[in-house]
Amino acid sequence: xxxxxxxxxxxxxxxxxxxxxxxxxxxxxxxxxxxxxxxxxxxxxxxxxxxxxxxxxxxxxxxxxxxxxxxxxxxxxxxxxxxxxxxxxxxxxxxxxxxxxxxxxxxxxxxxxxxxxxxxxxxxxxxxxxxxxxxxxxxxxxxxxxxxxxxxxxxxxxxxxxxxxxxxxxxxxxxxxxxxxxxxxxxxxxxxxxxxxxxxxxxxxxxxxxxxxxxxxxxxxxxxxxxxxxxxxxxxxxxxxxxxxxxxxxxxxxxxxxxxxxxxxxxxxxxxxxxxxxxxxxxxxx
Amino acid sequence: xxxxxxxxxxxxxxxxxxxxxxxxxxxxxxxxxxxxxxxxxxxxxxxxxxxxxxxxxxxxxxxxxxxxxxxxxxxxxxxxxxxxxxxxxxxxxxxxxxxxxxxxxxxxxxxxxxxxxxxxxxxxxxxxxxxxxxxxxxxxxxxxxxxxxxxxxxxxxxxxxxxxxxxxxxxxxxxxxxxxxxxxxxxxxxxxxxxxxxxxxxxxxxxxxxxxxxxxxxxxxxxxxxxxxxxxxxxxxxxxxxxxxxxxxxxxxxxxxxxxxxxxxxxxxxxxxxxxxxxxxxxxxxxxxxxxxxxxxxxxxxxxxxxxxxxxxxxxxxxxxxxxxxxxxxxxxxxxxxxxxxxxxxxxxxxxxxxxxxxxxxxxxxxxxxxxxxxxxxxxxxxxxxxxxxxx
Numbered sequence: 001x002x003x004x005x006x007x008x009x010x011x012x013x014x015x016x017x018x019x020x021x022x023x024x025x026x027x028x029x030x031x032x033x034x035x036x037x038x039x040x041x042x043x044x045x046x047x048x049x050x051x052x053x054x055x056x057x058x059x060x061x062x063x064x065x066x067x068x069x070x071x072x073x074x075x076x077x078x079x080x081x082x083x084x085x086x087x088x089x090x091x092x093x094x095x096x097x098x099x100x101x102x103x104x105x106x107x108x109x110x111x112x113x114x115x116x117x118x119x120x121x122x123x124x125x126x127x128x129x130x131x132x133x134x135x136x137x138x139x140x141x142x143x144x145x146x147x148x149x150x151x152x153x154x155x156x157x158x159x160x161x162x163x164x165x166x167x168x169x170x171x172x173x174x175x176x177x178x179x180x181x182x183x184x185x186x187x188x189x190x191x192x193x194x195x196x197x198x199x200x201x202x203x204x205x206x207x208x209x210x211x212x213x214x215x216x217x218x219x220x221x222x223x224x225x226x227x228x229x230x231x232x233x234x235x236x237x238x239x240x241x242x243x244x245x246x247x248x249x250x251x252x253x254x255x256x257x258x259x260x261x262x263x264x265x266x267x268x269x270x271x272x273x274x275x276x277x278x279x280x281x282x283x284x285x286x
Numbered sequence: 287x288x289x290x291x292x293x294x295x296x297x298x299x300x301x302x303x304x305x306x307x308x309x310x311x312x313x314x315x316x317x318x319x320x321x322x323x324x325x326x327x328x329x330x331x332x333x334x335x336x337x338x339x340x341x342x343x344x345x346x347x348x349x350x351x352x353x354x355x356x357x358x359x360x361x362x363x364x365x366x367x368x369x370x371x372x373x374x375x376x377x378x379x380x381x382x383x384x385x386x387x388x389x390x391x392x393x394x395x396x397x398x399x400x401x402x403x404x405x406x407x408x409x410x411x412x413x414x415x416x417x418x419x420x421x422x423x424x425x426x427x428x429x430x431x432x433x434x435x436x437x438x439x440x441x442x443x444x445x446x447x448x449x450x451x452x453x454x455x456x457x458x459x460x461x462x463x464x465x466x467x468x469x470x471x472x473x474x475x476x477x478x479x480x481x482x483x484x485x486x487x488x489x490x491x492x493x494x495x496x497x498x499x500x501x502x503x504x505x506x507x508x509x510x511x512x513x514x515x516x517x518x519x520x521x522x523x524x525x526x527x528x529x530x531x532x533x534x535x536x537x538x539x540x541x542x543x544x545x546x547x548x549x550x551x552x553x554x555x556x557x558x559x560x561x562x563x564x565x566x567x568x569x570x571x572x573x574x575x576x577x578x579x580x581x582x583x584x585x586x587x588x589x590x591x592x593x594x595x596x597x598x599x600x601x602x603x604x605x606x607x608x609x610x611x612x613x614x615x616x617x618x619x620x621x622x623x624x625x626x627x628x629x630x631x632x633x634x635x636x637x638x639x640x641x642x643x644x645x646x647x648x649x650x651x652x653x654x655x656x657x658x659x660x661x662x663x664x665x666x667x668x669x670x671x672x673x674x675x676x677x678x
Contacts, residue, residue, distance in 0.1 A: 005576070013578050020488060023480030024497055027552070030545060031500040034507065037515060088408030096405050108669075109413040115665045116419065116658070117606025119632045123639070123654050124419045127426060148415045155412065179394060181401040209508030212608040212632070216639055239609075242510045246517065247613055259511045266506040274499065 035263065042260025045253045054224040062245075062254050066224045070139060070235035073227055074218065075207050077143035078150060079200055085147070086154025087189075087196055093155075094162040095184055110152040121149050122213040130217060137234040142218030146207050153206065154199035161195025162188065164284060194280045201276060205269045208262065211239035220244050238262055420658075427655030430454070430648035439652060445619040445629075447638060447646040454649045456634070456656065462622040463631045463660070466536060466611070467604040470543035474604075475597055477544075478551030482596075485552070486559035487581045505549035513613030516542045521614055530625045534616035537624050542610050547600035554599055558592020558675060559585055591675035595668055602664045605657070608632035631657045 005013075053063030089106065097103045125145030126137075135141040165188060173183040219234030220241070236244060238258050246255035431439050434454050442455025481501075485494055517534075520541055525533035562585045570580040586593070608630075616627025617637055629637070635650050635657070642650055 013576055016578050016582055017488070020480045020484040023477045024484040024489070026477055027481045027504070027548060028497055028500050030548075031504050034504075034511075034515060037519070038511060085408050085411055088405055089412055092405040092409030096402060097409065102409075106409050106412055109416040111669065112416050112662075112665055113412060115602050115606075115661060115668065117602075117608065117632060117661060119606070119608040119635055120419065120423070120654055120658055120661075123635060123651070124422050126639075127422055128418065148419075151412055151415065180398055184401075205506050209506065209510075211508065211510050212636060215636065239508050239510045242508075242514065243609060243613070246510075246514050252514075252518065255514055259514050262508050262511055266508070267503065270499065270503050270506055273502075 035267075038256065038259045038263050042256035042258075042263070045257035046260060050254070050257060055222040062251065064238070064241060064254070064258060066222045067236050067238050067241040067258070069224070070218070070230060071208065071237040073230045073235075074139050074143050074146065074214075074237055075204055076227075077140065077231060078146040078207055079203060081143065082147045082150050082154055082203065083196060083200065086151050086199065087158045087192060089151070090155050090158035090162055090192065090195070091184060091188060094159055095180075095188055110155055113148065114152040118149065118210060118213040121145050122216045125213060125217040137217065137219035138232050139218050139235050140231040142214045142237075143231070145213050145217045146210060149210070149213060150199075150203040150206060153202050154196065157199035157202065158192045158195035161192045161198070164194075165191035194284075197276060198273070198280070201269060201273045205266065205273075208237075208265055208269070209239060211237075211243055214240050215243075423651070423655045423658050426648070426651040428652075430645060430652040431655075433645060434649065434652075439649075440656070443621060445634070447642070447649065452646065454645075456631070456653055458619050458621045459629055459631045459634045459653065460656065462536065462628045463605055463657075465622045466539050466543060466615075466628075466630060467601055469536070469540035470547055470604040471597060471600055473540060474544035474547045474600060475551060478548045478596070478600070479555055479593065481548075482552045482555030482559060483581055483586065486556045487585060488578070501549050501552050504545075505553075509546065509607060509610040510613070512542050512546055513610035516610065516614035524625075528625060532616060532627060534614055534627055535625045536615065536622055536628045539611045539615040539628070539630070542614050543604045543607060546607060546610060547603045550603050551596045551600045554596035555589070555593050558589040558596065561592065561675075562588045588678070589675075591671050591678055595671035595675055598664060598668045598671055602661060602668065605660055605664070606632060608636050612636055631660075 049061075050063055051068070052065055053061070054066045055062050055064075093103055093106060097106070122145065125141060125148075129135050129141035129144050130137055133141075135144075169187050169191070170183055173187045178186065214237055218237065218240070220236040221234040222236060222241070223233060225233055225235065238261065242255050242258040242262070245251045245258070439454060439456060440460070441457050442453065443457045444453045444455050445458060446453050481497075485497055485501075489497065516538055520538045521533035521535075523533065524530065524535060524538055528537075566584050566588055567580050570584040571577065575583065611630050612633040615630065615633060617629050617633060618627035619629045619634070620626050622628050631653055634653050638646065639650055
């Protein structure tokens with residue numbers, strides 16, 4: 001077959017093949033470079049002391065324990081609030097809403113939300129939660145802002161998993177005499193666990209990496225607090241702390257240590273998402 | 287079933303007319319286009335103690351609140367007659383016959399109504415959030431624009447918010463955002479698009495898995511990490527390479543943005559390319575085109591709407607990014623120039639918000655409103671392309 005192809009055409013094909021492979025190689029090289037550079041510079045900076053103490057202005061030593069805890073608090077608080085709302089909205093869309101206009105309105109709203117940049121969330125979060133609802137700059141205000149941001153994610157993943165619940169299950173339950181709510185409780189909700197878990201993993205990744213929305217809602221204090229106390233006081237998450245240390249204070253060693261931690265966590269979340277997705281796909285095909 | 291059937295207490299029926307409609311809505315949606323589903327829905331309602339008046343297995347699957355309409359449809363379909371319940375074996379109706387059916391029915395309907403209301407509210411929260419954001423931005427963004435004047439605000443080229451005689455012109459920010467985004471697209475789209483073609487069509491399975499994992503890792507890396515690496519690699523690199531006094535510039539921001547939008551472009555393009563019908567490619571191959579010619583001449587044009595959507599999504603991501611850009615762009619309110627320190631719409635908001643007050647603060651909200659306006663335009667474009675891509 002190759003004999004019939006002209007020299008010029010063959011060159012063109014080779015060129016096209018080459019550019020695609022170069023592009024793909026470039027993408028990979030970029031990821032590898034970022035990983036090696038950040039981990040190489042950050043891992044040596046991570047010490048037990050850094051991880052287990054809080055910042056002391058007296059001894060001028062930096063510890064990131066409060067930032068780690070703040071990140072955990074904010075993830076926990078956001079998920080606890082966003083899961084029922086997101087999953088509930090998905091159930092409404094797939095099980096209840098018969099009105100096509102209502103469905104498309106809600107879906108359009110979700111798409112709009114996922115397109116809004118995080119700095120705008122931060123601004124509105126500051127105006128609404130911190131000032132209008134008088135929460136001050138606090139982790140709770142930050143968490144609530146993140147709830148709005150992650151709502152579309154949880155909604156979409158839950159909706160997708162609800163679509164995989166076979167119609168015959170619902171019909172069977174209806175046929176046995178169950179009411180609508182009973183069908184949802186016993187048949188539909190157990191079926192959406194896959195989606196909720198996937199959504200949670202994605203949301204955790206997003207919350208972990210979020211900074212612009214938290215800058216003005218959660219603030220950048222480094223106080224060591226318990227969970228409830230922490231929710232009501234300002235605090236920096238790891239990303240915000242990274243920004244402050246790198247940009248405002250020029251402490252690049254600490255910044256790289258945090259960056260390395262964030263990289264490792266991102267890697268773990270990606271692996272988790274991959275394996276969980278594979279597991280669910282396998283279970284579904286059984 | 288028996289547990290819920292044995293509830294006997296207080297009759298309460300404030301909306302006996304409304305609930306059947308809600309009820310039927312869900313059921314008819316579940317079983318739309320599926321007669322057996324409709325039948326089971328009807329039966330279930332019979333069993334659960336509703337009188338047949340509440341039945342509404344409408345053929346079209348649309349909502350028809352009118353009871354008479356429902357009855358008509360059901361008759362037309364030849365569904366069970368009104369006294370269907372009596373025909374069932376006594377065992378199946380045990381609960382109903384023993385209990386007072388009316389009490390039980392209204393109690394159960396109340397529960398269904400409450401549950402419906404809760405789910406409706408949860409569904410509506412998303413819409414409420416969009417409204418909240420829009421209204422807040424408009425309300426807080428308008429005052430400064432009115433005070434400064436729309437034309438001066440948008441088209442004056444000096445931003446000196448803290449000067450003795452402050453001037454608020456955001457043309458530099460708007461142009462920087464547009465140039466920066468355009469640059470990121472020029473740089474990022476070719477690489478992302480070609481990577482997507484490789485991954486969707488050419489890559490062996492194992493390589494595809496590895497590269498896809500790398501791409502999703504790229505998507506997950508926090509923007510501040512990009513900013514940090516940009517600050518320490520890109521900025522000094524640009525300074526040395528181009529012999530400029532400071533590397534924190536529009537160029538650095540463009541490169542960081544181009545890298546950050548790669549994953550969105552790659553993922554959406556892959557989805558579009560994989561959705562191209564195999565028949566198209568088979569036909570092209572059968573006509574004598576080589577596989578690679580087929581991918582570029584047939585698959586890519588067939589997926590053009592999806593690829594356009596990928597580009598628009600990239601535009602949205604680039605124009606909305608704040609933190610990474612703030613760390614590498616230098617942040618001076620200059621008119622955009624490749625090697626000069628610049629400020630984007632996003633970074634203009636972020637960099638002054640912590641200390642601003644009065645008109646300056648209000649002007650920042652107005653900048654956010656302008657940004658929001660851009661985002662809404664981009665969203666509309668994205669929806670347009672996604673819709674067309676689906677139709678194709």
